[in-house]
Amino acid sequence: MQQTGQIFHKALVIGLGLIGGSVLQGMIDNRLAGRLYAVDFDKSVIHHAMADKLIQAGDDELLNLANTGVLTDCDCVIIAVPAFAVKAILEKIKTAIDNQLLPSDVIISDTASTKGNILQDAFAIFGELPPNLVLAHPIAGAEKSGFMARNGALFKSHKLIICPHDFNDKQAVDKIATLWQSLGASVDFMPSDKHDEILALTSHLPHLLSYALTYQLATDEENLNIFKYAGGGFRDFSRISASSPIMWHDIFLANKQAVLQGLEDYQAILNQLKADIENDNSEKLLETFEIAKNAREYFGRLLVEKEKLKNL
Amino acid sequence: MQQTGQIFHKALVIGLGLIGGSVLQGMIDNRLAGRLYAVDFDKSVIHHAMADKLIQAGDDELLNLANTGVLTDCDCVIIAVPAFAVKAILEKIKTAIDNQLLPSDVIISDTASTKGNILQDAFAIFGELPPNLVLAHPIAGAEKSGFMARNGALFKSHKLIICPHDFNDKQAVDKIATLWQSLGASVDFMPSDKHDEILALTSHLPHLLSYALTYQLATDEENLNIFKYAGGGFRDFSRISASSPIMWHDIFLANKQAVLQGLEDYQAILNQLKADIENDNSEKLLETFEIAKNAREYFGRLLVEKEKLKNL
Numbered sequence: 320m321q322q323t324g325q326i327f328h329k330a331l332v333i334g335l336g337l338i339g340g341s342v343l344q345g346m347i348d349n350r351l352a353g354r355l356y357a358v359d360f361d362k363s364v365i366h367h368a369m370a371d372k373l374i375q376a377g378d379d380e381l382l383n384l385a386n387t388g389v390l391t392d393c394d395c396v397i398i399a400v401p402a403f404a405v406k407a408i409l410e411k412i413k414t415a416i417d418n419q420l421l422p423s424d425v426i427i428s429d430t431a432s433t434k435g436n437i438l439q440d441a442f443a444i445f446g447e448l449p450p451n452l453v454l455a456h457p458i459a460g461a462e463k464s465g466f467m468a469r470n471g472a473l474f475k476s477h478k479l480i481i482c483p484h485d486f487n488d489k490q491a492v493d494k495i496a497t498l499w500q501s502l503g504a505s506v507d508f509m510p511s512d513k514h515d516e517i518l519a520l521t522s523h524l525p526h527l528l529s530y531a532l533t534y535q536l537a538t539d540e541e542n543l544n545i546f547k548y549a550g551g552g553f554r555d556f557s558r559i560s561a562s563s564p565i566m567w568h569d570i571f572l573a574n575k576q577a578v579l580q581g582l583e584d585y586q587a588i589l590n591q592l593k594a595d596i597e598n599d600n601s602e603k604l605l606e607t608f609e610i611a612k613n614a615r616e617y618f619g620r621l622l623v624e625k626e627k628l629k630n631l
Numbered sequence: 632m633q634q635t636g637q638i639f640h641k642a643l644v645i646g647l648g649l650i651g652g653s654v655l656q657g658m659i660d661n662r663l664a665g666r667l668y669a670v671d672f673d674k675s676v677i678h679h680a681m682a683d684k685l686i687q688a689g690d691d692e693l694l695n696l697a698n699t700g701v702l703t704d705c706d707c708v709i710i711a712v713p714a715f716a717v718k719a720i721l722e723k724i725k726t727a728i729d730n731q732l733l734p735s736d737v738i739i740s741d742t743a744s745t746k747g748n749i750l751q752d753a754f755a756i757f758g759e760l761p762p763n764l765v766l767a768h769p770i771a772g773a774e775k776s777g778f779m780a781r782n783g784a785l786f787k788s789h790k791l792i793i794c795p796h797d798f799n800d801k802q803a804v805d806k807i808a809t810l811w812q813s814l815g816a817s818v819d820f821m822p823s824d825k826h827d828e829i830l831a832l833t834s835h836l837p838h839l840l841s842y843a844l845t846y847q848l849a850t851d852e853e854n855l856n857i858f859k860y861a862g863g864g865f866r867d868f869s870r871i872s873a874s875s876p877i878m879w880h881d882i883f884l885a886n887k888q889a890v891l892q893g894l895e896d897y898q899a900i901l902n903q904l905k906a907d908i909e910n911d912n913s914e915k916l917l918e919t920f921e922i923a924k925n926a927r928e929y930f931g932r933l934l935v936e937k938e939k940l941k942n943l
């Protein structure tokens with residue numbers, strides 16, 4: 320891990336769930352900020368973070384905390400609330416800046432899984448794309464969620480994607496990149512539309528496809544009986560069907576365009592496979608499966624390398 | 632585990648891979664047969680089984696072994712070769728019976744993942760459905776394959792489906808049920824078309840859907856680069872894409888009708904989800920995902936119970 324020392328004077332984390340809590344913990348463990356503050360509309364989480372002396376102060380309402388004046392020299396806000404709640408947070412940040420409770424050049428960053436929609440929201444709220452708004456997405460997670468599941472090393476050896484926009488301040492982007500590198504992540508840059516396309520394929524689509532098959536089995540005439548006959552293949556394939564319906568609902572709608580495009584391309588492949596099975600097109604079927612198998616084995620090797628890096 | 636003692640006087644296992652090897656090992660561990668024989672067209676496997684004194688005799692060719700006369704009082708043949716190879720084995724068994732090298736009332740059973748096609752093949756070969764042909768399918772497996780991966784306890788606490796046909800001899804069916812119960816499996820009975828329908832949904836379809844998405848990513852313009860951004864959800868979803876192309880090609884074609892029907896129903900669900908996303912139909916999306924999530928959690932509990940039974 321890079322040794323960087325303090326990056327921010329005063330940092331504020333909004334949303335102390337798995338991701339926000341892990342960012343906070345990682346910033347503490349690596350001494351990346353002089354002072355740390357937090358906002359979460361769940362009071363108990365703030366109490367907990369205060370009691371454990373993880374933060375200097377916190378509140379369940381951003382504007383209350385800002386009104387105390389402690390954020391007038393805050394230089395970084397990390398928004399780690401569910402995607403659909405980011406818009407309301409950006410509105411409050413705008414209000415705080417307008418009332419000089421937050422500096423106008425405060426770096427604003429996020430962790431959300433979709434990016435295009437946040438750029439749109441930011442543009443609508445600020446009337447421009449703020450130069451200090453740096454969109455970031457850690458490709459990391461855990462089965463568990465919430466503050467108690469936080470882990471300062473969660474991002475170690477994982478990718479973090481930054482989506483710079485056309486009006487970004489280079490220094491702001493660099494600082495956010497340094498922050499995540501200091502948390503152990505490997506930072507890549509790409510435009511937000513590319514990000515949304517890639518994530519639609521690698522993350523959003525698998526969730527949709529898994530939900531769809533589990534739903535099909537659950538509503539089969541055999542009813543839940545059918546699950547008695549499902550084995551290890553289905554177990555792994557369907558694991559993500561147990562993900563939060565609300566969170567995924569939000570993501571599919573927030574990334575609607577890219578998800579629908581990915582789904583259409585997928586449907587074309589399914590139609591082709593269907594025709595190949597109907598017509599006993601062995602050659603074509605074997606070719607398709609071979610390409611998939613090789614790609615999955617390549618992906619498996621990437622995962623092994625990542626694990627090795629993690630244990631360094 | 633039930634204590635049954637010897638079920639068969641002389642049993643022959645054809646195909647000493649993961650499944651055949653595990654049946655053989657389980658029969659030895661539980662002393663279920665007086666004498667054991669094996670056939671596998673891979674000579675080294677037979678040598679190995681002989682050297683380890685697991686079998687009395689074996690050969691890479693069924694008719695060679697039969698010609699030695701050791702099978703004239705064999706009362707059970709378990710066919711555990713890949714599905715597409717079962718037909719050729721049944722033909723050889725017919726020849727051996729016709730030449731009085733195998734008794735005409737020998738119980739013939741299998742382990743294949745598809746059943747309708749085997750019934751058809753058997754009918755074509757024997758001119759009837761042999762009363763002593765008992766179709767069985769263990770819902771168990773392992774990442775590994777081949778004889779060296781064999782495990783006498785592989786079937787413990789797993790389902791085994793027997794598909795009795797209309798002309799089955801009840802005693803033959805009972806003996807095969809007892810065999811698998813003695814190996815620790817929990818035996819269910821269902822008609823072969825029901826079996827093929829259920830397996831299409833719980834096993835064959837997930838493999839097809841996983842192959843399709845991994846293929847889509849592998850052929851994306853980003854090429855293999857895209858896998859850098861895939862996380863744990865995709866990892867689990869796509870694990871079965873690394874399965875044997877030849878084996879799955881065979882299964883999709885062997886179970887063509889049920890696979891295509893399952894696929895059509897799946898496509899209808901995908902189309903509905905697509906429309907729901909297009910139309911921001913939050914209520915419908917949430918309802919679908921909730922049903923899937925609940926079903927997956929129910930399935931998860933079934934798995935936990937199975938694990939508990941396994942460790943008894």
Ligand SMILES: NC(=O)c1ccc[n+]([C@@H]2O[C@H](COP(=O)([O-])OP(=O)(O)OC[C@H]3O[C@@H](n4cnc5c(N)ncnc54)[C@H](O)[C@@H]3O)[C@@H](O)[C@H]2O)c1
Binds near residue numbers: 333400402432
């Ligand atoms: N969990 C993952 O695997 C993962 C991975 C990458 C990115 N993300 C993204 O990171 C963000 C946070 O995810 P998480 O897994 O930490 O979620 P989480 O559910 O664990 O935590 C979210 C936290 O935000 C708080 N919160 C919600 N709305 C709020 C509001 N309006 N004001 C203040 N606090 C609010 C909640 O009380 C909770 O403590 C999401 O945008 C998610 O898409 C998650």
Ligand SMILES: NC(=O)c1ccc[n+]([C@@H]2O[C@H](COP(=O)([O-])OP(=O)(O)OC[C@H]3O[C@@H](n4cnc5c(N)ncnc54)[C@H](O)[C@@H]3O)[C@@H](O)[C@H]2O)c1
Binds near residue numbers: 652719743768771
């Ligand atoms: N592996 C599983 O998860 C699993 C689960 C349930 C059922 N099955 C079914 O069980 C059967 C065996 O599967 P497996 O996983 O043990 O396969 P495997 O590849 O591990 O073993 C198959 C064995 O059969 C031999 N063989 C192939 N063709 C032959 C022939 N014509 N004559 C003689 N020997 C031949 C091979 O040399 C090999 O040793 C298949 O029908 C499969 O569909 C497999």
